Amino acid sequence: MRKIKTTKTEYLKILIRIIKWYFNYWVFRKINPLFCEVYITNSCNFKCKMCHNWKLKNKQTLSFNLFKKLVDDIKGGCCHLSLGGGEPLLLPDIIERVIYAKKFVPHVHLVTNGYLLNEKMSQRLAFSGINEISISIDGLRETNDEVRGVKGAFDHALEAINNLKKYAPNINIVVNTIIAPWNIDELIQLVGVIKNIGVFQQFQPISNIFGNQADNEFTNNIIEKEKIKQFIKEILNEKHVINSKYFLSNIVDYFVSGKSNCLPGKCRLPSYYIEILPDGNLVPCGIVYKKGKSFSLINQRVKEVLKKKEYIQEVKKLRDCSLCRQGMYVCYLEPRIAFPFLNFIKYNLFPQK
Ligand SMILES: C[S@@+](CC[C@H](N)C(=O)[O-])C[C@H]1O[C@@H](n2cnc3c(N)ncnc32)[C@H](O)[C@@H]1O
Numbered sequence: 001m002r003k004i005k006t007t008k009t010e011y012l013k014i015l016i017r018i019i020k021w022y023f024n025y026w027v028f029r030k031i032n033p034l035f036c037e038v039y040i041t042n043s044c045n046f047k048c049k050m051c052h053n054w055k056l057k058n059k060q061t062l063s064f065n066l067f068k069k070l071v072d073d074i075k076g077g078c079c080h081l082s083l084g085g086g087e088p089l090l091l092p093d094i095i096e097r098v099i100y101a102k103k104f105v106p107h108v109h110l111v112t113n114g115y116l117l118n119e120k121m122s123q124r125l126a127f128s129g130i131n132e133i134s135i136s137i138d139g140l141r142e143t144n145d146e147v148r149g150v151k152g153a154f155d156h157a158l159e160a161i162n163n164l165k166k167y168a169p170n171i172n173i174v175v176n177t178i179i180a181p182w183n184i185d186e187l188i189q190l191v192g193v194i195k196n197i198g199v200f201q202q203f204q205p206i207s208n209i210f211g212n213q214a215d216n217e218f219t220n221n222i223i224e225k226e227k228i229k230q231f232i233k234e235i236l237n238e239k240h241v242i243n244s245k246y247f248l249s250n251i252v253d254y255f256v257s258g259k260s261n262c263l264p265g266k267c268r269l270p271s272y273y274i275e276i277l278p279d280g281n282l283v284p285c286g287i288v289y290k291k292g293k294s295f296s297l298i299n300q301r302v303k304e305v306l307k308k309k310e311y312i313q314e315v316k317k318l319r320d321c322s323l324c325r326q327g328m329y330v331c332y333l334e335p336r337i338a339f340p341f342l343n344f345i346k347y348n349l350f351p352q353k
C-alpha cells in the first residue's frame, strides 16, 4: 500500500492550525475555517446520471483573482483545501492555482473523473506540490462507463492512476466509489481491482439530498439489507478502505431506511468549514445552501463575511440541522465524525453505536 506522502512539516502545520482553531473558537468565540471546499467550476466533460452539474445551463468558473483572494484570506488558519466541481482539470490554469494554494495551505486535494489526467498532467501535478488526488470510479468497466456517460471513462481512470503512480509518486491517490443499487453486485470485484493497484479507496453512498435534477433511478438509495450488510462486512477490515468504521457500519441502515443515523443533532461543521461556489459565493454548508443565505466574496473578504451577524446566525441555525440524516455525503459526514476532537474520540476510537 502506498504511504500518505504529507511531510512532517505539513503535519506539524496542520496540528498547529487545529490547536489555533480550538483557541479561537472556545476562547474568543471566533469562527475560522480549517477546511475549505472549493467548487471551482460547474463545467464538466462527463454526463453522470447521478449528478446535476453537467445539466446546469449557467456555466461558471471561479476567477483566478477571486481564488487567490480566497487563499490569501484563509491562509493563516486553513489546513485542508479541496478543489472539486464540476471537473477541475478542465481549467487551463489549474496547476497555477494549486501552486498558489500550496504556498499557504499545508494539505491541498483535488477530486477528478481522471479523463484528462495524462502523462503530462501527472508531471505538472507532481510539480504543483498537491498532496492528494481522488479519482472517481463507480463500477467495473461497463457499468462505470454507462453511469458516467462516457465510453472509455473506466480505462482513462485506471490510466490516470498509473500515470500518477509513475510520474507523481509523492501524491496520495484515493479512488472515490459510489455505493448504489446499480453497482452493488460488482463492488467486491472492484474493491479487489483497486486493492491490487495499491491505492486507497473511499466509499460514498449514493445521495439524493442535493435537491438536484439528477435522474431518480440513479439516486434511488434502497438496497436489499442482506446485500449491503454482506458488502460492508467484507470491506470493514480492508486496509486500503479509508472511511471510518463508524461511517461504514452506518451505511447498512442508510440503505434500508433511506435515512442515516450518523451523528444525531448539534452540527458544528459550519464552525470549522466553508464552501466556495463557482460564482464566488461563500456558504457554511453546501447541502443546505439553496435554503440558506450565501455571501459573495466579490466585494468582501472572508473575514468580513465570518464576522457578519447574518453569517453567525446562519451557522447557529445549522446547529440543529438534520439534513445529513437524509444522506451520507462524505465531504460533510466524515469531517463531522472526525472533528472536533470529542467526536473523533467518540466515533473513531469507540465506533460501536
Ligand atoms: C461532483 S464530483 C466532482 C469531481 C469530479 N468531476 C468527479 O466526478 O470526481 C465529486 C464526487 O461526488 C460524487 N457524486 C456525484 N454525484 C453524487 C451523488 N448523487 N451521490 C453521491 N456522490 C456523488 C462523484 O462520484 C465524485 O466522487
Ligand code: SF4
Binding pocket: 044, 045, 046, 047, 048, 051, 052, 053, 054, 085, 086, 087, 113, 148
Ligand atoms: S460526478 Fe463529476 S464527472 Fe460526473 S457529471 Fe458530476 S462533476 Fe462531472
Ligand code: SF4
Binding pocket: 267, 268, 269, 270, 285, 286, 287, 288, 318, 321, 322, 323, 324, 325, 332, 333, 336
Ligand atoms: S447537518 Fe449536515 S447538512 Fe446540516 S449543516 Fe451539518 S453538515 Fe450541513
